[in-house]
Amino acid sequence: MKMGLHVGAILVLISMMTTGTLGVLECSHNGQTYQNTEEFPHENGCAKYQCQFGTVVTYHEACGKEVDGNCYRLNFQFQANGQVYQCRKVLEGGVYVYKNEIAIPRIENCNDGGSSYQSLDKFKRGDECREYQCQNGVVVALDPACGRELDGNCHLLGETAEKDGTVYVCTNRTDDNAITFFEYKPVDPQPKGTRQCPTTAGTFQNFDIFIIPPLCHKRQCQNQNVKILQKQCAFKKDNITCKQQGEVWTQDGITYSCVFNETRQDPNAVILKKGFAKCKRSEQWYDTFAVHQRPHDCTYEQCQDGKTLPVQEGCMSSIDNQCHELNLVFKVKDTAFKCILNDEGLYRIVELDKDGNPIEKAEPTEAIPVFDRHCATFESDFIIVLDSSGSIVSTTFKKVLHFVSVLVSGFDIGPKNVRVGLLDFSDKVITVANLKDNDDFDSLNKSIYSTPFIGDTTNTHLAFNKILDENMFGRENGGRDEVPKIVIVITDGNSTEPEKTAKAAKSLQNLAEVIIIGVGYIKQEELNTIASRPEDIFIIGDYSQIFSLLVKLSEKTCEAIIVPTEPPPPPPTVPVVTAPPPPTVCPPVVVNPCQQVATRTADGFDCSCKDGYQVSANDSTQCEVTPCSNPIIADIIYVVDSSESIGGDNYVKALEFLVKLTIAFKSKPNDVRVACLVYSWGVQLVFDLSTFTNTDDIIKALLAAPYMEKSTLTHKGLLYIPNNELFSEARGGRPNAKDIVILQTDGASGVPNMTKRSADYVKSKGAHIITVGIGKEIKREELEYVASSLNATFYSESYGVLEYIQSELFQYACTV
Template identity: 30%
Template structure:
C-alpha cells in the first residue's frame, strides 16, 4: 500500500471523528448578526441559520475555547443567546437550528448597537481577553444608512473587535457593506442564499486570522546563568506557541525575529529570515543557550535595530506599515538597570509596542514596568513551565494593537456560483466519537531531540480535534525498556488538558520494548475502566524509528491488538524494519517518513484531506 493511501487512512480519523480545523490554538468570541427582515422570507432566513450552523461546527465551543453569540434583527432586535450562555457544541447548534424568524424592516443599526452595548458587555461575557469577531449577514440596504454607519463606527472603535460583513444577492449596498466591515478585506458578496456555503472556507480563514496581518515581532530572550538550558528551552517553546497564532503568507503578514542576551546579545533569527511557520518554528528550537550575565539592555538594543532597519543583507526587514512589537522575557534583574531603562524608553519613543514577561520570584516588578509600554503589557509567571498559560493573553494584546493600527486596500471579495440546494453544504468534520491511543517509541536510538519532535507531532495532531467524552478522546503510551502510561482516555476531558499533558511527556532512552507497549495498549489503555467507550472506533497509532527488541513477541501482540482496534504504524528514518511495521499495522496501514523533521508533513496532509474531501474515502 502506498504512503498516500496510508495518509488517507489516517485522514479518515479526522474526516469522520471531529477534526477542529478552525483556530485550534486560539479561542475567539464570534457573534453572528443575521438580517431577518421581510425581504428575506422565512426560508432564506433558515438558509442563513444552516450556514451559521455549519460554520460553527468547525469550532470547539467552551468557556476556554471558542464561544458563539447570535443576534437577529428586523424591525427590532432579538437576542437569541449571549456568548456565555452555552459551553458545548450541541447546545449552541440546537439553539441555532431553532432560532425564530423576526420579519419586519431592516434596522441594521439597532443590531450593531445591541452587540456593542449588550452582547459585548461584561454582564454577558463580552469582557473575556479574546478576539471578538462580529459577522453581519444581510440581503439589502438598511432602513437608516446614516445610523448604520455611525453604529458600525462605534462598534469598531473597540480595538479587539473585527466586523465582517456578508452581502447576499443583488440588492445590497456595497458602500454600506464596506462601512459595516472593519475594512475591505472583511467584506464578502454571494449571489444568493444558497451560495453562502461557498464562502465558508474564506470566512473561516478571516475569522481565525483577524489579527495576523502586518506585525513585526521580536522576541528578546534571557540566556543568563540563572536560567539554565532546560528553562531556556521553555522560552523557545513559548516563542513557537505565540508564533503559531499568526500568518506568514505574503509581504503584509507577520515577520518574527529572535534575540538572546546574557553577557552580550545575539540576533539568532533576523527579522526577515524565515517566511513560513514551519521554517520559523523549526529554527527557533535550534537557538542556543549561552550562559553569562543579564545584559537586558543589549538585548533590547539588538531587537530595536531589527525593528528599525529597512534591509538585512539582500532581504527587506522592518516594514514602515507594520505594527512593531518587542517581547522581553527575563527571570531576574538586569546587570545594568539604568541602561535597560533608557533603551526601553528609546524603543517606546519610536512606537515599538513593548511587552515585559517576568519569570519566577527574582524579577524586579519596577523594571518590568519600565520595560513595558504600560502596565497592561506586563506579565508574570511563577516558573518557566507556566509560560504556556499566558501565551493567548499576549497574542490578544498584540492583536488589539495590530487591529487598531492596520488599514488595508484589498478589494471586496465577490463570489458567483451555481445555485446549490441548501442541504448540500459540505459537512466540516463531524462529531462521531473516536478513541485514539498514541504509542511512542522513546528508546535510545531516537535521542531526546528527535523524541521531542515526535511529541510535538502528536501535540499538533491532537490540537485539531474536538476533545471530550462525547467527541474524540486521546491516550498516550511511551516505551523504551519499560512501558509508561502517560494518560488514559478518562484523565482529561478537554483539549487544553490533553495538550498540557502531552507537553510534559519525558524522554526515557533505553531499549525498544514494542511488544510490551502493544500489550499495554490492549490490556490497559482500551479498557472501559480507563475511559474507552463502547460506541467509539478505536485507533492505535504506533510511531517508531527502529526494530523492536523481540520481533516475534511484537508480531504476536500486534495480532491480538488488531482484534481490539485499528492499528496504524509510522516508521521514521532508515533503520525501521518495514516487515515489522507491516506486522504491527492493521491491513498494512503503514506510512514511513525519512526523518523526524518530516513528521509534520503527515499532519499537514492529514489536515487538508480531512476537511476538504467531499467523497467517501475508499481503501
C-alpha cells in the first residue's frame, strides 16, 4: 500500500518547523478567524484585540465614542456636557466591558419659588426670616427661625422676645408628614425681672444677641443667663469668618462644609472636595486632565485631581528600539516578545515560547577579573556617578554596586593614593561619600553597598551640577590639586533634560576627565556630549555585560595587570567579591555611528530606522522620514512662536525642525506649498505660499526668520492668516489643496480666550490646525482646543528632542 502526505499537511509541517517560537495557533472571534499576533478592532470601535497563541486578548483598552464622539484610553478622564467622565473597566454579567462613567457630576442650579439660584448661592423666602442655600441642585435650610408674626422681627430657634409684657420663645415641631413648623410659645414659667448678663466680652442687656470671639456661636442674654442659640463654624484662613451649620463654601479651590461633630458637640469645617488639584511628577507640576509622558519611557500618565494614573502603558524595547503597548505580542525575526508589567511594577519586554509563555532566562555568567596589585604608584581623585532611575531594576542596581566594588578594589585606597567619592542620582542626588570620607577599601566598600536605590527619572544634570556647586573636588571635601581628577558615569538611559545635561557636562569637563558607561539604547549624541573624549565612551548592551569593561577601565587609569587571584575581602555583612577566571578576549569598544537603530555585528554595526523613517539614500547611517503612502496636495502655513521665553539657541532648533518637515513635505510626488509667519507681541510674515517654489530657497528663508523676543500673543499669529487671506489664490493658495496650519509654541498664550476664538475662526474658514507644544510651560488643554482634533496635538519635552515627533507629525499630516 502506498503512503503519502497531503500537500497541505506538508506545508503545515514546514510552517511549524520554520515559525520558531510563534507557533501556528489561531483565534476565533464572532465567527471570524485570526492568525497568531494578528490585531483586530473591538466591538466598541476604540479598543483593540490581538490573537495571542489561541487566545483573544484586549491589549489596547479603551472606551467607545458614545459621550462626545472620541475614543478614550482606560483610566482617562475628560470633560463633556458639564461633567467629568472616566473610562472604566466594569464587570457586567460576568464579563468586563469598557464604559465612560461620570466621575464628577455637573454642578446643578436650584429652582425655588420661580427663581433660579446657582450652587452655593444663599437666599431667603417669603418673610425673609429663614436662610437657605443651593447645594448642587438641592435647597438646604440653614438658619432655623420663626417668622415676623410676633413683633415684626425674625427670631432664631430658642430666642426669647417680649410682647405686651409676655415673654415668648421660638420653638419648632415636626408633624406626621415630617414637615417642620416654627412657632412662638409663652415661656413657662414667665421670667421675673430683666437682669443683665456679664461676660468676658462685656455686659449685655436682656434679649441682646451677641458673639464672643474667636468663637462664632450666636448667644442671647436671657435674664442673667447666657444661652447659645446657634453654634457656627469659626473658619480661619487669613481671617476668621463665621459659617452656619450645613453651609457649604469654597476657598482657594477647596470645598468645605460646616458639619456638627457629635463627639465634640460642636460644629467644625470639613473638606468636601479638594477641587482640581495639580500633580507633581519629577519636579514638575501638571494641571488636572494634563497628560504627560514619563521621561524616556513609553508610558503616559494623566493628572487627576492631585493624583497621576497611567492612561497609556508600554515598554521600550532594546531589541528594536521601539515602544510596544502593554500586553501586546510582537515579533522580531520570528521570535515572539511581549510587553508586561512585572512584580516590581516595572514595564519589561519578555521573550515567549511556542505556547506564549515567558521564557525564564538564567542570569548570564561571566568571568570577573580582579587586580594583581593596587596600582601602588597611582594617585588620583575619583568621583563615581551612578544612575539610580526607574528604568533599572533594584536587583540590577545591586549588580552595579558589585561592579563598583570590584573596580575600586584594583586601587590602593587611601589619603596618599586613590580617593573615591560616590553619587547616586535619579530625580534627586544623594551624596554617598565624599573624597575625604574613606581612608581604606573596607570603609569605602561599606559606603558602596549602602547606596540607596531611588527609582525615578534620569536627571543626570543634577549629579553633574552637584559636583560643581558643592566643589566635590575641592580641598574641603578631600580633593587634591596635584593629582588627576576622574569622573566615571554609569547610566542606562537618556537624560531627562538633555540640554541641561550637556551644559553641566561641558563645565565638568573643564574640571575632570569624564568617562561614561552607556548601558542599552542611549543616543550617541548624548554620550559624546558627556564624555571628555570619544575614547572615554564605553557601550554595553545590558548590565549583564558590565564586568567585561573592567579591563578597559583599568587601562584608562593605572593599566593594572589582570590575574585570577582573590580580591580584598569585603566586610562580613557585604557580599564577597569572588574571582572566576578572566575572559580570554575583551570585547573591543566600538563607536555606534547609527542615528536611530543599531544592530551589533562582528565588524561593527548595521544601521536601520524606526517606524516612520527610512534609511537615507545619501548616508546609510542616517534616517529620513518615510514619504506619505499617497501623494498629498497641501498648502501649509507655519505659525512660529518667537517669544522671549524660547531663547536664541532654541529658536534656531525650532526653525531647523521646520526645515526637516519642509524637506519631507516637498519630496516627490507630493505637491506642497509652504508659507511661514512668526509672532510674539506682533506678527511678521516671513514668506507666503507664492513666494518660493524651490526647496533650497524655502530652507534659507526659514533659517533667516527673525527672532522677535517679546510676549506670546498666539491669537495674533492665528488671526493674521484669515485677516490677510493667506490661503487665497492671490497669496498662492489653491482650491484643490488642503489648507493646513502648523502652530509651534513653547508656552501658554498671553490671552487664552482670544486664542481659542481665533482658532475657531481659522478652522471655520476650512483650515486644519496642527499644534506642536514644546517644553514644560505649555498648556495642553489650550493646545488641544486650538488643534482640529486631539490627534492633531503633538508634544516634545524640549527643543533638543523635537526630532522624535517629526515622523509622527508628518504621517498625520499625510492623512488630513
